Amino acid sequence: MSASKSYSIADLAAEFRVTARTLRHYEDAGLISPARAGQNRVYSTADHARLAWIMRGKRVGFSLAEISEMLDLYNLGDDREEQRRVTLERCRKRIAALEAQRGDIDLTIAELDEFCNTLENLGEDPRLQHTG
């Protein structure tokens, strides 16, 4: 089972292209809780996966607080009926928000694309260039 690897803080920092400070900060913010060997942090494969989630959340544009909430959803997943209903609802709202965000991204891409085309046509039809 090579699934039970462990990582030093430098390992993960290098892999995810962040500083050790950043990883400690995420720990302060309650996003990860690596084990300790003495006082040194030891990250498990689960921590590794969790961190991958965090980094993707960052790329999507979420704050650490929002990412923390989303990770909490998973932890609450095995709770009792009512709690589960609430979790499900929050989960769906997040999905809706993400879909809205994707819509904004698509619109932005479309406009930039169109602008690119304008620029290209300008290049191929010098009549449209101003000569100064």
Add this chain to the structure above:
Amino acid sequence: MSASKSYSIADLAAEFRVTARTLRHYEDAGLISPARAGQNRVYSTADHARLAWIMRGKRVGFSLAEISEMLDLYNLGDDREEQRRVTLERCRKRIAALEAQRGDIDLTIAELDEFCNTLENLGEDPRLQHTG
């Protein structure tokens, strides 16, 4: 031509659901430059459109500096050959970045979706619930 409307700072603040302070801040940051009637700001329909762009940029997760850059692309569009080539390249990089971000969003949605399904199935199959 109802396309030549004008807006007060309060108008736009209300419409885009931000404070007047925010609009003034965007001005400080060089994102908009409304006309003045005396010392009061008067926003044109062009300013209105520009602001819509800004807000969408924010929703996508861009910083004000990035949004400023993107808006600059449009202004540089009518420049000379070499400058235009650079603009085009930067424009395409932005598009690529946006597509990557959309990929991250899709992945996140997929995982949340799957998690939602798990929660729903748990609800429909009480055997999987823990009772203690």
Add this chain to the structure above:
DNA sequence: TATCTAGTTTACGTTTACGTAAACGTCAAC
């Protein structure tokens, strides 16, 4: 004429997400 109402500038405060020392522990290597 006095008082709103809406806008203005100036400037310090706040939150988020880390950066950046400073001072120290630990273990392997020389």
Add this chain to the structure above:
DNA sequence: GTTGACGTTTACGTAAACGTAAACTAGATA
């Protein structure tokens, strides 16, 4: 036995994106 390499905590610094309070201006209204 001390020098590195790598880790730790503590704590102040910083950039971005506004919030917020203070003090002021200018036009509309009672």
